[in-house]
Amino acid sequence: MSNKKFSKLNITPKLLLGAGPSNPNPEVLEAMTQPVVGHLDPTFLGIMDDVHEMLKIAFQTSNPMTLPLSGTGTAGMESCILNLVEPGDTVLGIENGYFGHRMIEVAKRSRANIIPLAFEWGKPVELEVIEQTLKDNPSINVVLAVHAETSTGVLNPIKDIAELAHKYDSLIVADTVTSLGGVDLQIDNWNIDLSYSVTQKCLGCPPGLAPVTVNQASIEKIERRAVPPNTWYYDLLLLQKTYWGAEQRTYHHTAPITMIYGLREGLRLLVEEGIEERIQKHTDNCNALRKGLEIMGLEMLVPNGNNISSLTTVKVPKEINDQQLRSELLKNHNIEISAGLGTLSGQVWRIGLMGENSKRENVFRFLEALEIELKAQGMNVSAKEAINQLA
Amino acid sequence: MSNKKFSKLNITPKLLLGAGPSNPNPEVLEAMTQPVVGHLDPTFLGIMDDVHEMLKIAFQTSNPMTLPLSGTGTAGMESCILNLVEPGDTVLGIENGYFGHRMIEVAKRSRANIIPLAFEWGKPVELEVIEQTLKDNPSINVVLAVHAETSTGVLNPIKDIAELAHKYDSLIVADTVTSLGGVDLQIDNWNIDLSYSVTQKCLGCPPGLAPVTVNQASIEKIERRAVPPNTWYYDLLLLQKTYWGAEQRTYHHTAPITMIYGLREGLRLLVEEGIEERIQKHTDNCNALRKGLEIMGLEMLVPNGNNISSLTTVKVPKEINDQQLRSELLKNHNIEISAGLGTLSGQVWRIGLMGENSKRENVFRFLEALEIELKAQGMNVSAKEAINQLA
Numbered sequence A, B: 001m002s003n004k005k006f007s008k009l010n011i012t013p014k015l016l017l018g019a020g021p022s023n024p025n026p027e028v029l030e031a032m033t034q035p036v037v038g039h040l041d042p043t044f045l046g047i048m049d050d051v052h053e054m055l056k057i058a059f060q061t062s063n064p065m066t067l068p069l070s071g072t073g074t075a076g077m078e079s080c081i082l083n084l085v086e087p088g089d090t091v092l093g094i095e096n097g098y099f100g101h102r103m104i105e106v107a108k109r110s111r112a113n114i115i116p117l118a119f120e121w122g123k124p125v126e127l128e129v130i131e132q133t134l135k136d137n138p139s140i141n142v143v144l145a146v147h148a149e150t151s152t153g154v155l156n157p158i159k160d161i162a163e164l165a166h167k168y169d170s171l172i173v174a175d176t177v178t179s180l181g182g183v184d185l186q187i188d189n190w191n192i193d194l195s196y197s198v199t200q201k202c203l204g205c206p207p208g209l210a211p212v213t214v215n216q217a218s219i220e221k222i223e224r225r226a227v228p229p230n231t232w233y234y235d236l237l238l239l240q241k242t243y244w245g246a247e248q249r250t251y252h253h254t255a256p257i258t259m260i261y262g263l264r265e266g267l268r269l270l271v272e273e274g275i276e277e278r279i280q281k282h283t284d285n286c287n288a289l290r291k292g293l294e295i296m297g298l299e300m301l302v303p304n305g306n307n308i309s310s311l312t313t314v315k316v317p318k319e320i321n322d323q324q325l326r327s328e329l330l331k332n333h334n335i336e337i338s339a340g341l342g343t344l345s346g347q348v349w350r351i352g353l354m355g356e357n358s359k360r361e362n363v364f365r366f367l368e369a370l371e372i373e374l375k376a377q378g379m380n381v382s383a384k385e386a387i388n389q390l391a
Helices: A026-031 A042-059 A073-084 A098-108 A127-136 A158-167 A216-223 A236-244 A257-273 A275-295 A322-333 A360-376 A384-390 B026-031 B042-059 B073-084 B098-108 B127-136 B158-167 B216-223 B236-244 B257-273 B275-295 B322-333 B360-376 B384-390
Strands: A065-069 A090-095 A113-118 A140-146 A171-175 A194-196 A210-214 A311-315 A348-352 B065-069 B090-095 B113-118 B140-146 B171-175 B194-196 B210-214 B311-315 B348-352
Touching: A026 A257, A042 A065, A042 A210, A042 A257, A065 A073, A065 A236, A065 A257, A073 A098, A073 A171, A073 A194, A073 A210, A073 A216, A073 A236, A090 A098, A090 A127, A098 A113, A098 A140, A098 A171, A113 A127, A127 A140, A127 A158, A140 A158, A158 A171, A171 A216, A210 A216, A216 A236, A257 A275, A257 B257, A275 A311, A275 A360, A275 A384, A322 A348, A322 A360, A360 A384, B026 B257, B042 B065, B042 B210, B042 B257, B065 B073, B065 B236, B065 B257, B073 B098, B073 B171, B073 B194, B073 B210, B073 B216, B073 B236, B090 B098, B090 B127, B098 B113, B098 B140, B098 B171, B113 B127, B127 B140, B127 B158, B140 B158, B158 B171, B171 B216, B210 B216, B216 B236, B257 B275, B275 B311, B275 B360, B275 B384, B322 B348, B322 B360, B360 B384
Parallel strands: A090 A113, A090 A140, A140 A171, A171 A194, B090 B113, B090 B140, B140 B171, B171 B194
Antiparallel strands: A065 A210, A194 A210, A311 A348, B065 B210, B194 B210, B311 B348
């Protein structure tokens, strides 16, 4: 056993401009210091009602099954897929990035037949190819797709993919991890059957919960399952029946009380600001960042119009050491940005302006720090002109 | 969509003397307001090392695979069982309460052969019957058992059960949800193969994480699996290989940063106090509570010696309305206690003195409030004599 002495935490604040977590709103962290009560306390049941109501606003849905799962984003992915998909199903897994690939990996645990359909990372998916695949494989009854691909910065045409899925009698699971609360997302209008997201990106909370929403068509498919899903902890019908959706809430598992307090506050701030205003803010600040980077001579991975307004991917200049630059940004400027993932590792930086962090001043602070670190590696750039044009 | 106005949270503090969550240490909530950093930030990697080190002290183990899962206690249960058990296995599920039963329900999702062995709720398990069942069913290779059964207040002889399991060539999964950090628990000395617990009981943190520990024999069985476990999110080998146990940590899922800060502080306080001192404190305060309740004329469900020192079950007196008394305790005194679960519903109250809440003053505050509410229902009791004897 260890005899090490452990001291209290004393962490230097950092500006988290990576792919997430983003900095939570200070009000959210403050809400998390509210007194813990029991998971069946009437006060807490009221808080659950608030969270349910506001999550529906965020997802733009009237789905009664809309709730935060007790786990991080991948828990939401796993729960949606493992509840919906059963042995005997045929699943089309659309991949143009790391998280589309992960959906396929998770689906493999369901013992269904999986048809992976890969597109180049960093490019949008091609709708004609998707339609042809659906046509060629009439047994497909579930489609997996990512709305905002966090690994590449590509926004996929999820509304069109959903339309195709339904045209060929499939249900669609959409990953909205990096879009919920920051990018236009309309679950009901776009006919998205299941979707999952996270708290630590555009909702301005710490990581730890996975908001999900499930429509009636999905519930009916889940109810028809021959065997229960692989998971008891994330069994959506059980969770809805005994706790989240119940008239008389009893017990499924002990809810992560403090995290739910935080989510309630994050959602409250979103509703107060207005969801359209929040989305516009993300678009404006993203455009400013992209323009600033281009003025400084850097190149975007994703063209305008296909990009995600909460997450920008920019190519690492050839003469620059990726890893060193990110380390120095963190060490010298207390700014975190993210590396590329998978095939884009070393190729791009991922710069998030999410939720609380989607602010013009953060764009400027980042461009100034980037100038210093690019110069330190011998690249001749200036942030001043970019900032002047954007101010 | 709702037009409701949502105001900031302003929650009345309550004394949580139920089966959990318990009140977190104030220092823990304070630690959770520390600035969020990225899940690959060197600062956070150091915090992970601390948590790993201190969890080993709490579990009394040297298992390298000792980590907090990103979910609540049932996530720990599900992960341990679904990783260890595979189709073709024969699982003995020992049940003398709600959580033993839940282990069996979770194991059913693994497509293994399950042999349930039920004992009366509120009584300890019978070792001879367990041994006979193991002898009669040589195909059994996994045993599921609960150390401290949160639903009944019974402490099971987990060391003896582990010995029997090994005698008959089985591995054992132990639920230590209500024992870790408050009740004597020696993972290595007692040869417990896998165990899971929670943060919101004796560790003095909010709910949201599930500490688990897994020994080498279990890892070897998991490595021999013909197919991967049902779960990707809680795939222990994957999680250990890519993130928690890796030399070079990369990425599995975004860790719940803020919850990990809280757990680190809860563990720090435990290590500072000393684990033996903490255990002794739980024993002393539990004994005081039991004696006090008996002096007031109430009857224990579980005899001395078989009881859990962090959770006391007392019979609801015949003339008393269970639900009304708990509601009035909460409303008039801001004290939460828990109802009985399952077959003990309406029969017992469950009174926790866990972690931060294991204090003599809480025993007194509870007895005084109980006196008032029992009297309000016409029962003639006095807390004064009990408190005088215990002071």
